Amino acid sequence: MDKKTVCYISRSEVTARHIEAQLVEFLGDYINVHVWILEHEEILPYPTCDIYIAGSKTVFGIVEHQLPSKSLIITASRALGINNLDRLFQIPQGSKVIVVGYWEEVALTTINLLKEYGFDYFKMIPYFLNCGVEIPTDIDTAISPGVNYVVPNSIKNIVDIGARGLELSTFVELVEYLNLPREIINGISHNYVEEILNLGLKHYKTACKNEELKKNIEVILNTVDEAIVSVDKDNKIVVFNHVAEDLLGVNYIQVTNRDVREILPQVDFSYCLQTGESIVNEIRYINGNYFVLSTNPILDEDNEISGIVSIFRPVREVKELEAKVRRELKSKGNLANYTFGHIVGESTEVLKAVNMAKKFAKTKLAILLEGESGTGKEIFAQAIHNYSEQNSNPFVAINFAALPDSLVESELFGYEGGAFTGAKKEGKAGLFEEAHMGTIFLDEIGDASLEVQKSLLRVLEEHKVRRVGGNTLTPVDVRVIAATNQNLDSLMKSGKFRGDLFYRLCTLPIKIPELKSRGNDILILTDYFSHKLYNRNLILENPLKDFFLSYSWPGNIRELENVVKYLCSMVEADDTVTIRHLPLYMMRSEEKPPEVNNEISKTQSEYIKFDEVMQNFKKQEILRPIIMILTEIHNAGVLNNGIGRQTLMKKLKDSDIGFADHKIKKWLKNLAELGYVDIGKTKQGSRISQKGEEFLNYASKKLL
Numbered sequence: 001m002d003k004k005t006v007c008y009i010s011r012s013e014v015t016a017r018h019i020e021a022q023l024v025e026f027l028g029d030y031i032n033v034h035v036w037i038l039e040h041e042e043i044l045p046y047p048t049c050d051i052y053i054a055g056s057k058t059v060f061g062i063v064e065h066q067l068p069s070k071s072l073i074i075t076a077s078r079a080l081g082i083n084n085l086d087r088l089f090q091i092p093q094g095s096k097v098i099v100v101g102y103w104e105e106v107a108l109t110t111i112n113l114l115k116e117y118g119f120d121y122f123k124m125i126p127y128f129l130n131c132g133v134e135i136p137t138d139i140d141t142a143i144s145p146g147v148n149y150v151v152p153n154s155i156k157n158i159v160d161i162g163a164r165g166l167e168l169s170t171f172v173e174l175v176e177y178l179n180l181p182r183e184i185i186n187g188i189s190h191n192y193v194e195e196i197l198n199l200g201l202k203h204y205k206t207a208c209k210n211e212e213l214k215k216n217i218e219v220i221l222n223t224v225d226e227a228i229v230s231v232d233k234d235n236k237i238v239v240f241n242h243v244a245e246d247l248l249g250v251n252y253i254q255v256t257n258r259d260v261r262e263i264l265p266q267v268d269f270s271y272c273l274q275t276g277e278s279i280v281n282e283i284r285y286i287n288g289n290y291f292v293l294s295t296n297p298i299l300d301e302d303n304e305i306s307g308i309v310s311i312f313r314p315v316r317e318v319k320e321l322e323a324k325v326r327r328e329l330k331s332k333g334n335l336a337n338y339t340f341g342h343i344v345g346e347s348t349e350v351l352k353a354v355n356m357a358k359k360f361a362k363t364k365l366a367i368l369l370e371g372e373s374g375t376g377k378e379i380f381a382q383a384i385h386n387y388s389e390q391n392s393n394p395f396v397a398i399n400f401a402a403l404p405d406s407l408v409e410s411e412l413f414g415y416e417g418g419a420f421t422g423a424k425k426e427g428k429a430g431l432f433e434e435a436h437m438g439t440i441f442l443d444e445i446g447d448a449s450l451e452v453q454k455s456l457l458r459v460l461e462e463h464k465v466r467r468v469g470g471n472t473l474t475p476v477d478v479r480v481i482a483a484t485n486q487n488l489d490s491l492m493k494s495g496k497f498r499g500d501l502f503y504r505l506c507t508l509p510i511k512i513p514e515l516k517s518r519g520n521d522i523l524i525l526t527d528y529f530s531h532k533l534y535n536r537n538l539i540l541e542n543p544l545k546d547f548f549l550s551y552s553w554p555g556n557i558r559e560l561e562n563v564v565k566y567l568c569s570m571v572e573a574d575d576t577v578t579i580r581h582l583p584l585y586m587m588r589s590e591e592k593p594p595e596v597n598n599e600i601s602k603t604q605s606e607y608i609k610f611d612e613v614m615q616n617f618k619k620q621e622i623l624r625p626i627i628m629i630l631t632e633i634h635n636a637g638v639l640n641n642g643i644g645r646q647t648l649m650k651k652l653k654d655s656d657i658g659f660a661d662h663k664i665k666k667w668l669k670n671l672a673e674l675g676y677v678d679i680g681k682t683k684q685g686s687r688i689s690q691k692g693e694e695f696l697n698y699a700s701k702k703l704l
Contacts, residue, residue: 373513642685
């Protein structure tokens with residue numbers, strides 16, 4: 001997804017950089033952020049942004065007429081940083097302070113925000129740059145939103161509450177206008193909640209006495225769409241938001257300051273309180289419903305545990321989220337791109353395989369695709385998935401031949417954090433979990449070790465996955481399609497493949513035909529690839545068609561596709577492709593029809609001769625001018641003209657090849673002796689022969 005571009009406009013660099021960091025922190029995966037600082041630049045530096053954010057109404061008025069007429073512009077709602085408000089508790093009640101800002105608007109807005117948070121028990125006087133206000137001698141404290149340089153020298157104490165950031169409402173506007181995932185808002189809300197809870201628990205008694213601040217805490221907590229319960233270090237309930245009331249069936253008034261163990265005996269918070277370790281995604285049964293519970297410690301300024309905060313989510317919501325995540329996984333790469341319409345061919349063998357695959361796709365039984373390498377087994381697997389009822393869910397593939405045994409289990413089943421050296425701290429879901437409700441494609445299953453086969457069998461029988469290093473079993477509902485280019489029956493007899501796993505996977509076997517058995521499909525596929533890859537016809541002479549139909553194609557469709565690429569690169573669009581144009585490895589093949597051998601031998605011999613001639617020219621250090629001479633003669637021949645020696649000399653000199661006339665005359669004679677050019681008399685000039693054309697073509701490709 002291309003990132004949107006957002007430009008934040010501010011008069012102050014301190015504020016601009018603070019909000020730039022905030023935007024990057026929360027939306028950096030979705031947007032690129034620019035800042036326009038008016039004190040540095042008066043002219044708009046970024047005229048093509050998707051949206052512009054004015055830092056205030058004043059800023060909006062300044063820049064409105066400079067922005068492109070169809071630009072999307074919003075004015076930011078600003079909020080004080082919750083984390084720094086605890087410093088205000090040190091200010092004595094009834095005292096006087098100044099509140100500073102670079103401009104008057106900033107100072108007044110900060111005062112209003114502080115009053116909204118309940119800090120109205122001391123008198124605040126606005127002070128801004130060049131305001132001319134004389135500071136009374138009884139004022140020795142200033143509150144600064146990150147602009148300490150504005151504070152007058154007479155002030156001894158500075159309470160820096162940090163630059164104002166964006167309110168949640170502005171983030172909501174951005175998400176809506178830019179059509180970003182709405183789940184982003186929950187993440188930002190959680191950040192606000194964490195700040196509020198840290199403030200409330202560190203200064204609980206003060207906050208409770210300050211009714212306005214307490215109301216603001218409650219308002220923010222109740223905007224979050226998750227049940228939040230927080231307790232202090234004595235297990236007393238401090239926070240119990242409206243969603244918690246609704247989901248847990250308990251009234252906030254009845255539980256505040258009560259011991260959480262009395263209210264929620266099903267939940268044990270003591271472990272987190274004692275150890276400081278988080279509890280992630282535990283399942284609890286409360287009042288007739290299952291909840292997913294996550295608990296985290298809250299630390300005070302001394303890094304001591306002052307309480308915990310828990311988020312409760314109904315299992316039904318988790319399932320809905322899980323389904324959404326899995327759909328997103330599909331959009332990020334776990335996607336089946338091919339359908340049965342991509343399977344090209346008319347042979348009885350391939351049509352039989354397609355018909356069987358369509359029938360089997362309607363079931364949820366395991367399918368085993370057997371066929372040689374390059375026959376298109378993965379295309380069949382993806383087509384089956386897209387034809388099935390699971391087509392809106394993920395398609396996940398793993399190739400056992402491409403992974404070492406040490407990685408296979410962690411890829412398939414996932415791992416817990418710290419399960420092995422190099423493991424991610426948070427752990428990682430395996431492919432079976434990613435494929436939940438969809439399809440997993442086990443390619444080259446014959447290469448799986450016996451230990452991996454044992455683990456696979458357990459998952460297929462129990463429909464549950466245990467991550468490496470973990471104890472929890474996670475239910476998975478996955479349709480399995482396996483594929484192999486080996487004879488699993490022989491592997492079973494030799495003890496290299498488990499019989500019980502084979503019979504689990506081979507419920508519905510499909511044989512994918514090799515290319516050599518598909519007859520005229522070979523020519524149909526040749527035409528298909530030439531049009532798909534190069535948008536052109538590939539004109540094959542009849543002997544070459546016969547050779548294609550008789551050749552064994554050990555690499556199957558993959559080999560044919562590569563041969564088509566080679567021929568389209570070698571032969572001009574309107575020319576006929578002959579045996580002599582084939583790759584050398586095919587011309588050396590022992591499978592050639594008898595009538596082809598002479599032509600192939602002749603072509604091989606010519607190529608060997610060309611190579612010898614090139615090496616000889618290289619030793620004499622004249623290969624480059626020889627190629628240039630042949631090229632000039634060839635170009636003249638395109639116009640049905642020969643080229644004289646004087647004209648050739650001039651062209652070579654124009655190309656900075658300063659060779660003497662006698663040398664060029666000698667080289668032309670050598671080329672004529674080789675049969676590469678015909679030297680005409682007088683005005684006829686020199687012309688390149690068919691053999692010369694072939695040498696020039698061969699040498700040019702070798703030099704690429």
